[in-house]
Amino acid sequence: MQLLYPCKKIHGKQHPEWAYDAVLYELNMRQFTTEGTFVAAAKELPRLKKLGVDVIWLMPIFPIGEQRRKGSLGSYYSIRDYRAVNPEFGTMDDFRAFLQQAQNEGVKVILDWVPNHTSRDAVWTIEHPDWYEFDTEKNEIATPFDWTDTAKLDYSQQAMREEMVAAMKFWLSQGIDGFRCDMAMLQPIDFWDWATPELEQVKPDIFMLAEAEGVEFHRRAFDATYAWDMHHLLVKIAQGQANADSLRERLKWEAFHYPEQAIRMQFTSNHDENSWSDTEFVRFGAAAKAMAALTYILPGIPLIYNGQEVAQPRRLAFFDKDAIEWGAPNDFSDLYEKLSSLKHAHPALRAGEQGGDLYSIDNSEQWRIFAVKRKIGEQTVIALFNFSGADAWVKFWDEDFNGEYNQLLSNDKAQLTSDSDFLLAPWGWFVYWR
Numbered sequence: 001m002q003l004l005y006p007c008k009k010i011h012g013k014q015h016p017e018w019a020y021d022a023v024l025y026e027l028n029m030r031q032f033t034t035e036g037t038f039v040a041a042a043k044e045l046p047r048l049k050k051l052g053v054d055v056i057w058l059m060p061i062f063p064i065g066e067q068r069r070k071g072s073l074g075s076y077y078s079i080r081d082y083r084a085v086n087p088e089f090g091t092m093d094d095f096r097a098f099l100q101q102a103q104n105e106g107v108k109v110i111l112d113w114v115p116n117h118t119s120r121d122a123v124w125t126i127e128h129p130d131w132y133e134f135d136t137e138k139n140e141i142a143t144p145f146d147w148t149d150t151a152k153l154d155y156s157q158q159a160m161r162e163e164m165v166a167a168m169k170f171w172l173s174q175g176i177d178g179f180r181c182d183m184a185m186l187q188p189i190d191f192w193d194w195a196t197p198e199l200e201q202v203k204p205d206i207f208m209l210a211e212a213e214g215v216e217f218h219r220r221a222f223d224a225t226y227a228w229d230m231h232h233l234l235v236k237i238a239q240g241q242a243n244a245d246s247l248r249e250r251l252k253w254e255a256f257h258y259p260e261q262a263i264r265m266q267f268t269s270n271h272d273e274n275s276w277s278d279t280e281f282v283r284f285g286a287a288a289k290a291m292a293a294l295t296y297i298l299p300g301i302p303l304i305y306n307g308q309e310v311a312q313p314r315r316l317a318f319f320d321k322d323a324i325e326w327g328a329p330n331d332f333s334d335l336y337e338k339l340s341s342l343k344h345a346h347p348a349l350r351a352g353e354q355g356g357d358l359y360s361i362d363n364s365e366q367w368r369i370f371a372v373k374r375k376i377g378e379q380t381v382i383a384l385f386n387f388s389g390a391d392a393w394v395k396f397w398d399e400d401f402n403g404e405y406n407q408l409l410s411n412d413k414a415q416l417t418s419d420s421d422f423l424l425a426p427w428g429w430f431v432y433w434r
Contacts, residue, residue: 004251029059067119210224384429
């Protein structure tokens with residue numbers, strides 16, 4: 001038995017208590033319903049609550065710029081006004097009603113915040129052109145990367161920083177619970193280390209998620225960061241370019257570098273991966289279910305991208321209307337519901353310093369079998385994954401691989417016995433708990 005995820009303490013941001021066992025759900029308002037509105041989305045909130053969703057991350061809901069607009073409707077991330085809602089989605093009152101309904105269901109709501117750039121015809125480009133970086137060769141406001149519909153903000157401008165935080169405070173005053181901060185690594189870290197305490201003056205238990213990796217984001221400003229490198233490794237494993245040993249090494253690296261209280265967001269899809277890299281079924285193939293389960297077992301909090309719960313099989317258009325075809329609930333719906341229930345019920349699966357340590361279980365096929373346990377006291381979760389396309393007869397050796405357990409998917413009782421042969425199907429997996 002090897003401890004993969006030992007913990008070290010560091011003083012960082014204090015997390016909201018509800019964040020420790022949270023299941024996140026990314027909601028793309030444009031594609032979530034046929035209508036693409038707050039009113040239509042609110043009708044789905046009871047279903048999301050039943051699925052086990054605790055936090056809805058709303059992709060940007062703000063008015064979209066028209067200058068150099070991409071596609072027929074434009075990019076959600078080309079924002080004209082930080083203090084208004086996209087009329088495509090409804091009115092501010094519609095948003096407030098959606099927020100109230102979510103609160104009635106016990107679901108938190110965080111907004112996707114885009115601090116790196118605005119649209120090229122944003123309110124600020126007219127009122128405060130000095131708040132932007134300037135491209136002297138083109139004699140115009142600079143454009144980041146190939147995002148030709150956007151204008152790059154200049155973080156050397158203190159007045160811009162202050163207005164950015166003031167706009168975020170406006171949304172906190174509406175009752176939201178926090179922010180997912182787009183491309184957070186593109187702003188100076190000192191901005192975030194200053195901004196979060198400012199926001200906490202309005203909402204002390206604010207939740208902050210950074211689209212970034214790096215220990216520095218956990219020093220003061222953010223509760224959670226993207227586990228991007230972990231995601232890319234899981235794709236490599238599914239495609240036969242890495243194995244179970246690679247995952248164990250990655251976990252040891254993260255445990256050494258990240259503090260105990262750091263919350264990593266685990267995922268198999270999101271709006272970027274779906275639209276630009278393809279669906280999880282293309283990227284993970286036969287391993288799609290196993291990797292979905294793994295995001296609930298690894299330290300951190302899991303993300304569901306809208307449509308994953310019904311195995312939505314296609315890439316969604318990014319700049320045009322392309323509503324999800326929901327169909328009837330299926331085995332993926334059941335899978336996510338059961339995984340979420342276990343996440344909520346079992347303290348060993350809590351995130352950060354409240355969760356159980358992650359131990360590797362020794363086995364006879366270490367290179368392709370990823371076997372781990374997480375436990376607090378006598379409460380134990382055991383997870384077994386076959387990271388190969390062939391049957392595996394395996395022996396496991398661990399003091400906790402004995403006795404009666406509950407099996408996640410079947411709800412049956414299972415008797416585990418150390419040193420006995422155990423069959424795992426190709427890309428097969430089991431989760432046991434007691």
